[in-house]
Amino acid sequence: MRVIIDNKIPFINGIIESLGEETPNEVIYVPGMKFTPEIVRDADALIIRTRTHCNRELLEGSKVRFIATATIGFDHIDTDYCREAGISWTNAPGCNSGSVEQYIHSTLLLLEKVKGFVLKDKCIGVIGIGNVGSKVCRVAQELGMRVLKNDPPRADKEGKEGFTDLETITRECDVITFHTPLNKEGKYKTYHLADRYFFDSLKKRPVVINTSRGEVIENNALLSALNNQLINEAVIDVWENEPDINLDLLNKVFIGTPHIAGYSADGKANATRMSLESFCRFFGISPNFEINPPVPEITEIITPTESDAYLQTYDPRKDSEALKRHPELFEQLRGDYPLRRERNAFTFRIG
Numbered sequence: 001m002r003v004i005i006d007n008k009i010p011f012i013n014g015i016i017e018s019l020g021e022e023t024p025n026e027v028i029y030v031p032g033m034k035f036t037p038e039i040v041r042d043a044d045a046l047i048i049r050t051r052t053h054c055n056r057e058l059l060e061g062s063k064v065r066f067i068a069t070a071t072i073g074f075d076h077i078d079t080d081y082c083r084e085a086g087i088s089w090t091n092a093p094g095c096n097s098g099s100v101e102q103y104i105h106s107t108l109l110l111l112e113k114v115k116g117f118v119l120k121d122k123c124i125g126v127i128g129i130g131n132v133g134s135k136v137c138r139v140a141q142e143l144g145m146r147v148l149k150n151d152p153p154r155a156d157k158e159g160k161e162g163f164t165d166l167e168t169i170t171r172e173c174d175v176i177t178f179h180t181p182l183n184k185e186g187k188y189k190t191y192h193l194a195d196r197y198f199f200d201s202l203k204k205r206p207v208v209i210n211t212s213r214g215e216v217i218e219n220n221a222l223l224s225a226l227n228n229q230l231i232n233e234a235v236i237d238v239w240e241n242e243p244d245i246n247l248d249l250l251n252k253v254f255i256g257t258p259h260i261a262g263y264s265a266d267g268k269a270n271a272t273r274m275s276l277e278s279f280c281r282f283f284g285i286s287p288n289f290e291i292n293p294p295v296p297e298i299t300e301i302i303t304p305t306e307s308d309a310y311l312q313t314y315d316p317r318k319d320s321e322a323l324k325r326h327p328e329l330f331e332q333l334r335g336d337y338p339l340r341r342e343r344n345a346f347t348f349r350i351g
């Protein structure tokens with residue numbers, strides 16, 4: 001069997017090579033953006049990230065039967081083409097939701113600490129209440145915020161109670177945060193969900209946060225909204241046209257990061273493990289591996305306040321400063337991302 005793996009997926013090297021009797025005879029590690037029809041032609045399986053577009057152009061005429069993406073988002077996979085071509089695929093639901101939760105939690109703490117934005121009793125609108133959105137709702141509630149939830153697919157399935165429409169969110173919220181997939185079309189389209197009309201409808205000059213996909217917010221409309229003070233601040237992790245992002249927008253945002261909200265080592269380890277498990281299930285191989293993120297150098301954090309301790313686990317300003325200094329290194333900053341662990345890897349001593 002021949003397997004092609006994105007060479008920036010951590011904790012995976014050597015595992016497929018050591019999988020029992022059915023050991024694949026060839027495993028090739030390739031940069032995500034360098035998968036070509038020639039490279040994948042004789043492959044049975046691909047293990048990818050968001051940087052590999054799996055479509056007719058890449059896959060037609062190949063032997064590929066299975067694709068695992070070590071991500072939750074799968075807008076880079078042409079699922080219609082895969083169905084037509086008989087190619088099975090899997091993603092990794094929930095793998096990095098704790099990581100995005102940490103990014104949003106730290107961001108909210110920074111809004112208070114750096115911008116004097118009092119969180120208590122403020123209203124936050126969470127768009128997309130899946131694995132990430134649900135965790136964000138819990139964090140916001142714990143910080144004393146009022147939470148409005150928007151998720152039309154869930155509201156249609158489960159009933160409207162507990163969910164809010166987008167119009168109410170634009171009217172009432174002081175913070176609006178996006179956690180939907182990128183749906184390019186259909187009843188639940190999210191492409192340019194926040195467009196000029198959306199920004200013109202805002203009543204409270206909210207802070208806008210996007211860790212979903214760049215195309216969910218029309219970036220030029222967001223820049224105009226910042227310039228015209230329709231919004232208070234923007235925190236942006238995902239961009240239209242990554243890695244060639246809008247530099248005027250980058251310079252205007254409070255925090256601007258290179259699509260790393262999901263990049264905790266915990267999230268990456270989960271994604272790798274889940275992808276390998278799917279691979280084993282598909283090919284009928286017994287899994288014999290264990291994947292755990294490395295232990296941080298310091299595990300005890302001693303600070304006067306809980307919020308300072310939390311920010312020591314992760315402070316997104318560092319990632320933002322690095323990108324603002326060198327936006328041309330967008331992909332490199334992602335590829336060489338340092339070890340970041342989530343809250344549970346640490347004990348806090350407050351006082």
Ligand SMILES: NC(=O)C1=CN([C@@H]2O[C@H](COP(=O)(O)OP(=O)(O)OC[C@H]3O[C@@H](n4cnc5c(N)ncnc54)[C@H](O)[C@@H]3O)[C@@H](O)[C@H]2O)C=CC1
Binds near residue numbers: 180
């Ligand atoms: N910046 C980063 O590093 C990361 C980005 N993401 C992005 O965030 C998205 C959400 O992640 P998860 O919560 O793990 O996914 P999920 O699949 O668990 O949840 C997505 C939720 O969005 C809802 N939704 C779909 N269409 C909607 C619409 N039109 N309006 C409102 N809600 C809608 C779904 O019903 C679902 O509840 C992913 O699809 C991915 O694109 C996820 C992880 C890391």
Ligand SMILES: O=C(O)C(=O)[C@H](O)COP(=O)(O)O
Binds near residue numbers: 049260
């Ligand atoms: O899981 C997702 O969806 C994401 O957006 C990932 O955090 C992006 O991960 P990579 O494709 O850069 O591994």
